[in-house]
Amino acid sequence: MPKGPQIDKHSHHIKQLPSATAFVNTELKVVYASDVWLKFFDLHPDDVFGKRIDYLFSSSKNKIVNTLIDILSEKTDKSFEECTYDPTSCKWLEWSCNPWFDNEGKSIGLIITVNDITQQKLNETNLKRLRSKLDIISEIGKIGSWDYNILQDSLVWCNVTRKIHEVPENFVPTIEDAIGFYKEGYSKNLISMALHEAMTNGTSWSEKLVIITAKGNEIWVQSNGTPTYEDGKLVALRGTFQNINDKVLSEAKTKANEKLLHTLIDHLPLNIYIKDRESRKILVNKAECKYLGIPDPSDILGKTNFDLYDSDIAKELNKEDQKVMDTLEPILNKQSNIRDKKGKITNFLVSKIPLIDENGQAAGIVGISHDITDLKQKEEKLRDLVDVASLQNKKLVNFAHIISHNLRSHTANFSMLLEFLVDEKDEKEKKNIIRMLTTASNNLMETLENLNEVVALNTNAGLERKPIKLSDKINVVTQNLTAFIHKNKATVINEVDEELKINVVPTYIESILINFITNAIKYKDPKRDPIVKLSTAQEKGKTILSVEDNGLGIDLKKYGDKLFGMYKTFHHHKDSRGIGLYITKNQIEAMKGQITVSSTVGTGTIFKIHFNDTI
Template identity: 70%
Template sequence: MPKGSEIADHKYLIKQLPTATAFVNTDFELVYASDKWLSQHNQNPCEAFGKRIDYLYHINNQLVNTLGDCIIDKIDRTFEECKYDPSGKKWFEWHCNPWLDSKENVIGLIIRTEDVTQLKLSEINLGRLRSKLDIISEIGKIGSWEYDLIADKVIWCGVTRKIHEVENNFEPTLEQGVAFYKEGYSKNLISMAVHDALTKGKPYSEKLQIITAKGNEIWVQANGTPVYEDNRIVALRGTFQDINDKVKSEHKTKANETLLRTLIDNLPLNIYIKDKESRKILVNKAECEYLGISDVNEILGKNNFELYDKDIAETLNREDQQVMDTLVPILNKESRIRNKNGETTTFLISKIPLKDEFGKANGIVGISHDITKLKQNEAKLRDLVNVASLQNKKLINFAHIVSHNLRSHTANFSMLLEFLVDEKDEKEKQNIMGMLTNASNNLMETLENLNEVVAINTNIGLEKKPIALYDKIQVVEQNLTAFLKSHNATIINDVPIDAIIQVVPPYIESILMNFITNAVKYSDPKRPPLVKLSCRKTSGSTILSIEDNGLGIDLKKYGDKLFGMYKTFHNHKDSRGIGLYITKNQIESMNGRVVVCSEVGTGTTFNIYFNEED
């Protein structure tokens, strides 16, 4: 063991050595070490000095034997040692040299260690990378190649040879490599690309076709880039990939996409796909036309709020989110959608969740069928059915009236004629003849009333025209001057002077005349008659109100019979029960309606709705 004086003089120098250096005696005890050593091996000098290094650093027996060989054989040794510490796996390179005294006797070892962890990891990673590259190259059918311009030599890797279907020892010339390309476009393009790369330093990447050594035609991706030395091109290097399956798949996919696009663009349906944020990522021609867009790119990526007004967009968003959250489709839901131009369309909408491979919705597929015309036709058909039903009811009622009234007149005539035949007294015969004349007059009046009803219901082609309502009321009032004066009646015309209604001119005067004369005729004898006319506008209609202070009508008792033919509700000598029936027919023939409000002893108000839309 070396004496302390042999180390003491050099302690300060050893301590500052820039390398991790240790002095070990022949018993492998650590005599002294540099700060770098202690730091590198996480040792405290007080605890480390004098201890065997195989215990300190857990060196295995093989390494201990190597250290022993250094001492015995007085030779240098370098070896690699791996160990674990809290930070992970580490590698150290040990350089061992015999430690000699002045007489050249071995008194121990001088050991330097170098942390080669990063280098080792790099080597491992590089090996892994090479292995992965080999695997990727094989799986991806990607080969490499190089053309040495100085040696005029082409080198292909194994994968490149395999793609060309040549022997493993095949070494092509540049001309032979180009000759594999298919005549025409592919060969011309690769020839120009190689020439430009060699003369202009222009890299290339082209999708081309080759004919392999076995005669198979395949698609390849040929890439090449120049290599420079001293600012001059000395080589070309590149990759060579078999993309035949990919190109065939692309062609097939493109054909399928073309077929699908042709199909969805020619379907009489609006078809679209939305992502999770309700942005449209696919639309067909019908959807573009509905939104007034000629270029599909103007729609793609836009959400509901960018395509519709806020209220419509909020409704559509709720539906989209419901389908994606519940994975339950919405099928054939009738919806009215308003676009940005204010046009409203009725759609039969279906929304289906678009699921990913995990069964979660990442969007929706939407199908909308425009049923606006169908709904309009449905409404027209409903109106026709209602009209037909109403006309049928009128026909049945009319037939009943005709049957009843004409039967009554016929029975009266028959009875009077029997009396006339049997009667011997000339004076009584003259009396019967008078009754026959009255019966004849009554029959004519009945026929005239029935004829007027028929005329109203058959004159469906009468044209409606704009009429100044205020002026028409003034005309009717002037025509009834004597009648109103004789009954001490007052007419209040509160209709605006500029009020215009669309009506059949011959009917409006008759309607006004009937309601005003009825109001006066059936006035309360306790007070002078007062008739007030006013009007107001509503959506699609003008409402004329005719209010009186007459006797009033018990609507609970007579409401369903009020507008029936020959129905009377007061004991008035002039009551015939035909006026309101005819008036109601006139109003309905103009697509209008009449509503009555009445209170016995107070008066009656008739509200007449004149249809302004048709």
């Protein structure tokens, strides 16, 4: 410490001291002061030297006087802080006081140094506030913090971190203690490596690990840490610490439930999916993946209807999805035909249910589709079988009726003629009765032949279809009927494409053509020569043969439902037997075809034969 006389010699040096320094005597009067001190307090030299220091600072003179007197009496170094106020702010000052001795070691005053510590105080205040806020956030969020000072090798835990470790409040941890809490094996090895990497390479970490608490409880924690540098030097590691045991267990349970759900829906014979509000798929099962032809579900997630289907199908699906989400009304078991991008059409039984969130709004939809394509095909086959059975049943009833009616008529005729023959004595009359019996026998044989042909048709006896050129067959039939056509002054026009082929039973098609051509000529209008025109058209992959004439025509309103009945006639023609159209219709149906008719009395008739198989 400089002595009094030495100060006198160096008074000019005191003026130039870089700190705010003043020398006061035992009466607390200012003897010397640095220019910085004068400037610091905005004082003029004439107003300072020789004046008591406490009067220079009237706002705090009592505290200063008391403190300075104590220091003079105790002859020890002492510091104190003072806060001064002005209308706009406050200023914190630190007063450092040291005894001033003469050459003989006698106390002659004090050396006072003043420093402005306002910023430091503000920083400390802000730090306290920040720590207070962090403590509150930590308590509320249940997230602890820790701070490891590398230079001092000291580790600090907050209250939450201590609670997580289940240690007392006065527990003072070391870095070795902290590592020791981690479970042996994966968790301890990983945290050790993380600390090493942080201190060696400045690497941060964030890991889910397991610790064994001081009470022996095993819990999952989220451990986060990051290195802190000052002037490029690693000085600390700081981080957060959170108990996530409930969250991990809940996630594990959720994953188990999700796995169970996926296992369940993946093994259901249904296409199941969930879409979000924008109709993007966020969950699909294996059946849906298989239908879309995409093995990996992750390649479907996030895709929209427009990504998976053609635009027209996608628009319809989007419209349907949006309706369910807007109305919150499900669609249940709706039959839909969905076409994929390859053009394949699948019949689905579709249900769409709104996925409602906690606010009662639709967050998406749950879709369930059942592929009923095979079922529909079997249903169609069953319907066809029912139709065939029904048709066959009708034919059987009709056939039984015909047999009953016609054979009864023949047998009654035979019985009556035989009675006449037995009772008749006249030889000439007997010959006449025998002649009538012969005619009746011939009629019975014809009836039996007709019935036998109908039976053969309906049992498909010897049915074998072959490809033929239809135009060639028409020409052959026309050639065979040349005499008949010429006799009736008829004209047959063949407009069928020469290369057109159809799969038919050759004998049937010949019989069909003969029947239609001869009927068209036979039932001609007596006022004009008959014209028969044969032409074809294609419709839905089928060949339709039209046989058009300009004959008498048929009153379809009157006879339409009986047109193709057995032994039904509609004109007073001597050759009408009512068997031709019945046989023809059965031949066409035996080849899986169909016949339709349109007619106008006095104008003519058009028969259309729909062939099922076309080459």
